[in-house]
Every structure is written in structure tokens, then in C-alpha cells.
Amino acid sequence: MRTATLSRVLYRKPLLRLGSLLSLPLLWLVIAYLGSLAAMFLTAFWTVDAFTGNPVPGFSLGNFGSLFSDxxxxxxxxxxxxxxxxxxxxxxxxxxxxxxxxxxxxxxxxxxxxxxxxxxxxxxxxxxxxxxxxxxxxxxxxxxxxxxxxxxxxxxxxxxxxxxxxxxxxxxxxxxxxxxxxxxxxxxxxxxxxxxxxxxxxxxxxxxxxxxxxxxxxxxxxxxxxxxxxxxxxxxxxxxxxxxxxxxxxxxxxxxxxxxxxxxxxxxxx
Amino acid sequence: MILSRRARILLFVAMMLGLAVIYVPLLVVVVNSFNSSRTFGWPPSGFTLDWWARTIDNAGMLQALLTSVEAGIGATAVALVLGTMAAFAVQRFKFFGRDTISLLVILPLALPGVVTGIALNNAFRAVLQPFGISLSLFTVIVGHATFCIVIVYNNVLARLRRLGGSLEEASMDLGADVFQTFRFVTFPLIRTALLSGGLLAFALSFDEIIVTTFTAGPGVTTLPIWIFSNLFRPNQAPVINVVAAALVILSVLPVWLATRVGGESAGGRI
Structure with a gap:
């Protein structure tokens, strides 16, 4: 009985159908994939701590500088x-x-x-x-x-x-x-x-x-x-x-x- | 086009040369796996099945093979679900940003593997590590699934485009609900597309090395990683030769099957 109700709701509301179809793929591709890509390219502007070797957040073009000048x-x-x-x-x-x-x-x-x-x-x-x-x-x-x-x-x-x-x-x-x-x-x-x-x-x-x-x-x-x-x-x-x-x-x-x-x-x- | 006899012959020769370039290296690998010389000099000095017999119970290789199969099955399962959902959303609905979805889906395969690999590695270490989840087979599956989605997506999308929606409408008119329609009408119609998409996704995952390098934990060795780490050891050459030859023969199989069961095109990878 419950699947019938769910089916009726889904049938009447195409937006809900579209939303549920898109939810998982978008969650995966946008958050997991695009998110990690964006985060990585953001770190391109970070620097590395000379002592610990850990990345330090910030904004510096130093990485690009050494890339283009070396x-x-x-x-x-x-x-x-x-x-x-x-x-x-x-x-x-x-x-x-x-x-x-x-x-x-x-x-x-x-x-x-x-x-x-x-x-x-x-x-x-x-x-x-x-x-x-x-x-x-x-x-x-x-x-x-x-x-x-x-x-x-x-x-x-x-x-x-x-x-x-x-x-x-x-x-x-x-x-x-x-x-x-x-x-x-x-x-x-x-x-x-x-x-x-x-x-x-x-x-x-x-x-x-x-x-x-x-x-x-x-x-x-x-x-x-x-x-x-x-x-x-x-x-x-x-x-x-x-x-x-x-x-x-x-x-x-x-x-x-x-x-x-x-x-x-x-x-x-x- | 009217071509002179000479032009036709020249074109034919060029084509045969092209095909020879494609197939000769693969043939050399297969022939070499039966080469009785330990240094694998060319031409082969004799025929032996010794290397094959020795490879079949190589423990490291078998363990790597098992890991690859596990990763492939996991990634294929995720890709089947997500790829099908995305294909349905794009084919059956009109919405803002629909074209972006196609781009988003193909991006993980279009970007260089080293970029995808580093981005995922970075994200996994930043997000999952605090929860006590370290790089493992699970992260390999996540990485592989990300670029396998597009294969399933392309196959299902092409099938849905060809089917149109009238059969589903007929089913609903006859009183079937949304789920019944999917189970009894849509699913049987897209089953072969799912099968061929799944086979190709598995083949892609099975073969992948770059994203795997960055997402695999220390103890996780897939077959490509195992091959690569043994490639430069002369005493492992016989085993590597046999594995490579077996892979040449095996890789043809899923593609051939996928086209047999009614895949849209084996070029779905591109």
C-alpha cells in the first residue's frame, strides 16, 4: 500500500521524480568530485611550511612563480x-x-x-x-x-x-x-x-x-x-x-x- | 569517390600498415609468453608452457587479481546505479543545467588521471582520515566509480533515446504504477544496455593504474599496480610476460561480449 502511495506522489510530481533521480549522481559528482577538484586547485595558492612540510593555507602565487621562473x-x-x-x-x-x-x-x-x-x-x-x-x-x-x-x-x-x-x-x-x-x-x-x-x-x-x-x-x-x-x-x-x-x-x-x-x-x- | 587503382592500393597498404602497428606489439607480447629463452630475446628460441604453469600459482599475482576484481565489481555496481539515474534524469526531463550534467559526468574521464588522482587523494586524506577511514580498497572503489559512471551513462542514455517514452506511457495508462512500469517495462528494455555498460565499466576499472596509485592504501595492490611494481625486475619477466599476454586475450573478451549483447558502441569510452 505504501509503495502505491509513493508511486502516486511520484507520478503527480515530476519535479520530485527528477530530484530523486538527480540527487545521488549529483551528490557524488558535485560534492565528492568537483569538491575535491576545487579544493585541490585552491591549495595551489597555499604554501608549505619549511620545517614541518605541512601545507599552510593562505594566498600566494609563489608556486606559480617558481613554476614559471625555474x-x-x-x-x-x-x-x-x-x-x-x-x-x-x-x-x-x-x-x-x-x-x-x-x-x-x-x-x-x-x-x-x-x-x-x-x-x-x-x-x-x-x-x-x-x-x-x-x-x-x-x-x-x-x-x-x-x-x-x-x-x-x-x-x-x-x-x-x-x-x-x-x-x-x-x-x-x-x-x-x-x-x-x-x-x-x-x-x-x-x-x-x-x-x-x-x-x-x-x-x-x-x-x-x-x-x-x-x-x-x-x-x-x-x-x-x-x-x-x-x-x-x-x-x-x-x-x-x-x-x-x-x-x-x-x-x-x-x-x-x-x-x-x-x-x-x-x-x-x- | 572515384579513386585511381593506384590510390586505392596505396590507401589499402596504408590501412594494413596502420592495423599492423596496432596489432604487432600485442602479438609480440603473446608470442613472448611462450618463449623458452629466459632473456626473451627476439626471435623466440623455442616453445614452452613453463611460464604459464609457473604464473598460474603465483601468490602475489593471484592476490592482486582478486583485489582488482573486487574493486571492479564495487566500482561497476556504483556506476550502474548512478549512471542509470543520471541518464534517466537527462533523457526524460527538461531542466535548467541539463547540458552541464553531460559535461560533469564525462569530466573525470576527460581530465588527466594524475589530476583526478591527486584531487581525490587530497580530499580523502582531509575528509575521511579524521573519521578513522584511511586509504583502502573502499577509496579505490570510490575513485574508480567516479570515472566509470560516464560509461554506464552513455550506454543507458543512447538506449533511452532510441526507446522513447510511449511504452512507459502505455503501461501507466493500463494502470501500472511508477515502480511496476520500471520493473516490467523499462528495466527489461534497458537490461542489455546495462549489461554492456557494466562490462565496459568493469574493463575500465580493471585496467586503471593512475587514479588507483593515488587512492589505494599501502596494502591494496590491484593487478596493474602489481604489474608496474614488478615490471623492472628482470627475474619477474617471465611472470609479467604471461600476465600481459593473458590480459591482451582477456581484455578483448568483455568488449566483444559488450558489443554482442547489444551495446551502443565500444567507443563509449571516448
Whole structure:
């Protein structure tokens, strides 16, 4: 009987229904998640007590000051941006023909198969993919065997760029593929009818229309690269990227205010 | 689009190269797990099942696997409830700030893991510690659930959009109350979307390492954390190889299942 009453009340009052549906998700996401995010970025303005190492509330731009003036941090930031740009370029070069073939050349059946073939490894473990490149580039690994080197390993910044490009490749393929799907075939045919070669059509019709999709993919590759500190530990040799600065300041230096200030970088740049 | 034979062949070759880039590293990992050489040089010197047999009763690995499964189930359960509620609110109601909800839901997945991780770590230590709750499996589940919500949300939202509301209205017209309608009409219709969303959320949680690093207590080791801490130990290489190979094979399974049971798209992660 009581559920019937409750049901009647819920039925008559849509606002109550909406409120009860939204209550828990909002409680979780706004209070638990946005709350912690806000609190963290607030601590970016705090300082650290030199003796106890505890964060001291207050308002100071000191963390940002040292972040922007210390040449080490600037170098790491520049290096990370360079790696992110490299990752984006590699991904775009691989993704464009692949997505183009999927969207415009393959038969519908082959298309379904290809989408599944590209998407499935997206879900393969991140760590396993990075490890796969550690194996490929390691001493007497596949690369070493292919170029006939003397059992040496090839870890470093280039290895990191390649591995990150591998990890984020589906994040570029998917938006580009979706973008190509949205370009009507009639536009491409019209361009051909007007005498444009395939290359000219690609350059003057498809590429401009595809630009927003490539930008969307690049946002993924940039933000994911700038937030990653694990791949560089696995295949980077001794190199460091910007997220390592954040990580080390939390875990090793226990300087949360500085880490929070640094954490704004991968959020703000893309 | 009219493409010359040469352009078609070039595109096909580029696509096959792209697919090779995606799959070769994963294949190398799987092949290496049967490599009889202890240093895992390439090409493999022989075939052995020894490493697999040795890994299956590796106590540390089994404990980590169990922890990962527990965390995955916990996070998936929370994400199923919250994601479904949010999807219903957004799809069935018009209200101020509706678009913000979609943004809010995807934010934990869109922001770099290191930012989410530090924010949650900071909040847990500040809010929960005074109550005697320290970082533990519970905090890992909270962290994972936060970014798993969007997966369930996307799946259920897409299903609700396709269903429309007429079946539910018919059910109510025939005298069913709000709860009966949900139990006998809505739930059976969204069941497969819940199943595929749940599977994908589990896969995401199972694989996560960065947020886990910051939210796990000292004694909590999930499988990715265990792999990462053993990655640089040469004497553990055989075990790591087998675990990585098993994960490659296993990770394909939930995604394949999720698309089979009628998921909207495996690209829901993006």
C-alpha cells in the first residue's frame, strides 16, 4: 500500500521524480568530485611550511612563480609539449588514411569489421601496451633484431613518443572516422565531376571539412600525453615529462600545493 | 569517390600498415609468453608452457587479481546505479543545467588521471582520515566509480533515446504504477544496455593504474599496480610476460561480449 502511495506522489510530481533521480549522481559528482577538484586547485595558492612540510593555507602565487621562473620546469614543460606535438603528428599520419579507407573505400561489411578491429585494442590494458613497446624496443628485442643492432635497448624520448602515439591512436582514429562519415559522398563526387583529382579533392574539400575532427583528436592526444607519467618511466630511460613533476611533488616531495599548481598545466593547455 | 587503382592500393597498404602497428606489439607480447629463452630475446628460441604453469600459482599475482576484481565489481555496481539515474534524469526531463550534467559526468574521464588522482587523494586524506577511514580498497572503489559512471551513462542514455517514452506511457495508462512500469517495462528494455555498460565499466576499472596509485592504501595492490611494481625486475619477466599476454586475450573478451549483447558502441569510452 505504501509503495502505491509513493508511486502516486511520484507520478503527480515530476519535479520530485527528477530530484530523486538527480540527487545521488549529483551528490557524488558535485560534492565528492568537483569538491575535491576545487579544493585541490585552491591549495595551489597555499604554501608549505619549511620545517614541518605541512601545507599552510593562505594566498600566494609563489608556486606559480617558481613554476614559471625555474628553467628546469620550463624545459620539462617544453619537452612535454614537443612530445605531445610529435604524438599528435604520428597519430594523424596513421589515422587519416586508416579512417579514410574505413569510411569511404571499404564495403559496409568490411567497415564493421574494421571498426571492431580498431576499437578492440583500445580496451587492451594501458600497462600491457606500454609493456609491449618495452619488449619491442628492449635489449635484443624486435627492433634490435630488425636493424641488426648489438643487443642494445632503444629507450628514450623517441621511444616515449612512439609508445604514447601507439597508446592514444584510437583516440585520433575515432573522431576522424566519425568526421569522415559525416562528409556526404555527394560533395566528393561533385568535386570529382568538376574535374578535381583525388588528391585535390582530399586537400580542398575533405581536409577543410575534417579539420574540427582532427582538432578534437588532437585535444585527446595532447591532454592524455601531458597527464601521463607512467609510459615515460617504462620506455623513457632517464627522461622525464611534465606529469612526472606533478607525481614526484606529491609522492616524493610531499609538496601538494606545488603539485596542484603544476596540475593546472595539463588541464589548461589543451 | 572515384579513386585511381593506384590510390586505392596505396590507401589499402596504408590501412594494413596502420592495423599492423596496432596489432604487432600485442602479438609480440603473446608470442613472448611462450618463449623458452629466459632473456626473451627476439626471435623466440623455442616453445614452452613453463611460464604459464609457473604464473598460474603465483601468490602475489593471484592476490592482486582478486583485489582488482573486487574493486571492479564495487566500482561497476556504483556506476550502474548512478549512471542509470543520471541518464534517466537527462533523457526524460527538461531542466535548467541539463547540458552541464553531460559535461560533469564525462569530466573525470576527460581530465588527466594524475589530476583526478591527486584531487581525490587530497580530499580523502582531509575528509575521511579524521573519521578513522584511511586509504583502502573502499577509496579505490570510490575513485574508480567516479570515472566509470560516464560509461554506464552513455550506454543507458543512447538506449533511452532510441526507446522513447510511449511504452512507459502505455503501461501507466493500463494502470501500472511508477515502480511496476520500471520493473516490467523499462528495466527489461534497458537490461542489455546495462549489461554492456557494466562490462565496459568493469574493463575500465580493471585496467586503471593512475587514479588507483593515488587512492589505494599501502596494502591494496590491484593487478596493474602489481604489474608496474614488478615490471623492472628482470627475474619477474617471465611472470609479467604471461600476465600481459593473458590480459591482451582477456581484455578483448568483455568488449566483444559488450558489443554482442547489444551495446551502443565500444567507443563509449571516448
Amino acid at each position: 628553467p628546469t620546469y620550463l624545459a620539462v614543460a617544453a619537452r612535454s609539449l614537443g612530445v605531445a606535438a610529435g604524438v599528435t603528428v604520428i597519430d594523424a599520419i596513421i589515422a587519416l588514411p586508416l579512417a579514410f579507407f574505413m569510411a569511404k573505400v571499404a564495403s559496409p561489411r568490411a567497415q564493421r569489421f574494421l571498426v571492431a578491429a580498431v576499437l578492440t585494442p583500445l580496451w587492451a590494458s594501458y600497462l600491457v601496451k606500454a609493456y609491449a613497446w618495452r619488449v619491442m624496443l628492449g635489449g635484443s628485442g624486435v627492433l634490435d633484431w630488425m636493424i641488426g643492432g648489438g643487443s642494445q635497448s632503444y629507450y628514450g624520448l623517441t621511444a616515449t613518443t612512439v609508445t604514447l602515439a601507439y597508446l592514444w591512436l584510437p583516440y585520433m582514429i575515432l573522431p576522424v572516422y566519425a568526421g569522415l562519415e559525416r562528409i556526404p559522398n555527394s560533395l566528393i563526387e561533385a568535386s570529382s565531376d568538376l574535374g578535381a583529382s583525388a588528391w585535390r579533392t582530399f586537400r580542398s574539400v575533405i581536409l577543410p571539412l575534417l579539420f574540427p575532427a582532427v582538432v578534437a583528436g588532437s585535444i585527446f592526444t595532447f591532454s592524455l600525453t601531458l597527464g601521463d607519467y607512467i609510459t615515460v618511466k617504462i620506455v623513457g630511460g632517464k627522461s622525464q615529462l611534465f606529469a612526472n613533476v606533478i607525481y614526484d611533488n606529491v609522492v616524493t616531495a610531499d609538496n601538494l600545493p606545488f603539485a596542484a599548481a603544476a596540475g593546472l598545466f595539463p588541464v589548461a593547455v589543451p
